[in-house]
Amino acid sequence: MHRFSASDAIDSRTASLLRDARTSTWEPAGYVRDMYQRRRSQQVTELAWSIASGSVYAEQTGLEVASRLLEETDDYATKLILATAVNDEAKHSYAFQEFALLAGGSVKPPSERTQELFDTLFGYENSTERFLAHTLMEGYAADEFIFFTAAFGAESLGDLYGLIRRDESRHVAMGMHRLCARDTQGTTQISLLPPERIDAVEKSCRELAAPTVIGDLVARLLPSKNADEVSAWISRRHATRVTALKASAFTAA
Ligand SMILES: [Fe+2]
Numbered sequence: 001m002h003r004f005s006a007s008d009a010i011d012s013r014t015a016s017l018l019r020d021a022r023t024s025t026w027e028p029a030g031y032v033r034d035m036y037q038r039r040r041s042q043q044v045t046e047l048a049w050s051i052a053s054g055s056v057y058a059e060q061t062g063l064e065v066a067s068r069l070l071e072e073t074d075d076y077a078t079k080l081i082l083a084t085a086v087n088d089e090a091k092h093s094y095a096f097q098e099f100a101l102l103a104g105g106s107v108k109p110p111s112e113r114t115q116e117l118f119d120t121l122f123g124y125e126n127s128t129e130r131f132l133a134h135t136l137m138e139g140y141a142a143d144e145f146i147f148f149t150a151a152f153g154a155e156s157l158g159d160l161y162g163l164i165r166r167d168e169s170r171h172v173a174m175g176m177h178r179l180c181a182r183d184t185q186g187t188t189q190i191s192l193l194p195p196e197r198i199d200a201v202e203k204s205c206r207e208l209a210a211p212t213v214i215g216d217l218v219a220r221l222l223p224s225k226n227a228d229e230v231s232a233w234i235s236r237r238h239a240t241r242v243t244a245l246k247a248s249a250f251t252a253a
């Protein structure tokens with residue numbers, strides 16, 4: 001029998017993240033069209049079109065994984081959080097599609113890397129591993145979007161990455177919070193994973209995100225940036241999230 005819940009299952013941090021999610025309201029097609037009209041550069045580069053096309057599928061992957069996680073959990077607060085993420089990712093994918101259509105007349109086909117991301121996230125048999133991997137990959141995306149915002153500003157795609165980054169940062173905070181939130185027995189979801197599985201998931205995320213590839217791409221987009229420094233910064237931010245998650249996993253209530 002399904003276990004129904006009431007709103008008293010929602011802690012204040014979850015409630016505040018939900019409030020933030022519910023105030024993020026924008027209509028993707030209209031927003032992208034207006035933004036595209038106001039672009040400062042008439043020339044939209046092939047790279048902007050390619051990256052926007054890739055984001056259509058990356059966001060679709062986020063949508064699929066968040067909806068799978070929603071089905072897999074019976075924690076009410078986590079369900080509410082994931083419901084906002086499902087809505088956000090659907091909007092993000094649609095917005096990037098609108099941009100790709102305006103910029104290049106079509107959405108380029110997905111890359112092998114996108115397929116690999118999808119297969120990895122759906123390959124976990126354990127839902128907590130999937131939630132951990134999803135949260136870590138959202139962290140990488142949110143950090144990468146900082147550079148895309150700066151690089152593609154004049155082509156208007158940067159404004160879209162800036163807007164979407166706000167949602168992605170919230171998704172990271174939501175994932176971190178729900179993985180580390182204590183239930184009535186004082187147990188956190190992350191602590192259900194053995195240390196070696198946390199390490200294995202972390203390693204597969206690191207390999208998928210490939211910080212050195214991100215560094216090289218950013219240096220190509222923004223010549224003032226040094227690829228190694230960007231890669232090291234991305235890796236440090238990821239390590240900070242992993243440290244916080246591990247602290248929660250290995251600390252008793
Ligand atoms: Fe997204």
Ligand SMILES: [Fe+2]
Nearest residue numbers: 062138168171
């Ligand atoms: Fe997201």
